[in-house]
Amino acid sequence: MKNYKELIKGFTERDYLEHKVNLHIHTTYSDGRGDFASLVRQASDYKAIAICDHNTINGYLENELSDNLIPAAEFDVWCGYVFIHLLAYGIDVRSDILKPFLANSKKETELDIIRIFAKRDITKLVEAIHKAGGIAVIAHPACCWALCLDRFFKKLKKLGIDGVEVYYPYERHRGIIKFHTVAAVKKFAQKYEFIMTGGTDLHDESL
Numbered sequence: 001m002k003n004y005k006e007l008i009k010g011f012t013e014r015d016y017l018e019h020k021v022n023l024h025i026h027t028t029y030s031d032g033r034g035d036f037a038s039l040v041r042q043a044s045d046y047k048a049i050a051i052c053d054h055n056t057i058n059g060y061l062e063n064e065l066s067d068n069l070i071p072a073a074e075f076d077v078w079c080g081y082v083f084i085h086l087l088a089y090g091i092d093v094r095s096d097i098l099k100p101f102l103a104n105s106k107k108e109t110e111l112d113i114i115r116i117f118a119k120r121d122i123t124k125l126v127e128a129i130h131k132a133g134g135i136a137v138i139a140h141p142a143c144c145w146a147l148c149l150d151r152f153f154k155k156l157k158k159l160g161i162d163g164v165e166v167y168y169p170y171e172r173h174r175g176i177i178k179f180h181t182v183a184a185v186k187k188f189a190q191k192y193e194f195i196m197t198g199g200t201d202l203h204d205e206s207l
Helices: 003-007 013-015 036-042 056-063 095-102 122-131 151-159 172-176 182-191
Strands: 021-025 048-051 072-079 084-090 133-139 161-166 193-196
Touching: 003 133, 003 172, 003 193, 013 021, 013 193, 021 084, 021 193, 036 048, 036 182, 072 122, 072 151, 084 122, 095 122, 122 133, 151 182, 161 182, 182 193
Parallel strands: 021 048, 133 161, 161 193
Antiparallel strands: 072 084, 084 133
16 A cells, blocks of 8 residues: 555645646535546546545546545544534545544535534544544645634644645635634644645536
8 A cells, every 4th residue: 555645745746736746636426526436537647636526535436546646535623612624635535434523414525504513522533533544634724713823733633633734725605704823724734744735625527
C-alpha cells in the first residue's frame, strides 16, 4: 500500500496552483454534478486527485480506480462549537473501522440541513481515520467560525489532526462567508506544523 502521507507531504504549492494536484473533488455520490468515472478519466494527466464525497466512499467501491487517485472522503463533524468538514486521505475504503461514520442514506451525503446535525465524535473519527491508514485534514478552514484561529488550530493539533487545506480558492458562498484570511491559515498551519494540502472543492461536471 502506498504511503499516502508522505506522498501528500511532497506536493508543493505550485502543484496545487498549476492544477497538477487537486485533493478536493465531489461527484454525484454526494452533492457534486460530475460522474465519478468521468472525472477520474479527465484527471489522467494530474499527478494526483482525491474524490472526497461527503460521508461516503461508495464511489471507490463501485468504480475502476486509477494510480493517481488517492482514496478519500469528507466527513461532517463538530469540533466543540465549530462545525467542520474533515477530509480523510489515504484511507483503506474497505476498512470496517470507518463504517460507523459513513452515511446511512443519500440525503446524509448531499443536504446541508441534514449534514449539519451530524453526531460524529471528532476524537473517535480521527482515531478511525488513522486506524484505516489515513490522515485527517481540515477543509477550507478560513470558513470555520472559530473565534481565535490560533487556539482552534492548537486544539486540532491536540486532537491528532494531521493537516490543513491551505491552497483553496474560496469561491462561491465560501468566498463570502469567510471568517479568516488565507494568510492567517497558512501562518498557523506552519506554526503547528500541519501538512498543507489543497483543492478546488469541485462540484461541477468537468475539472
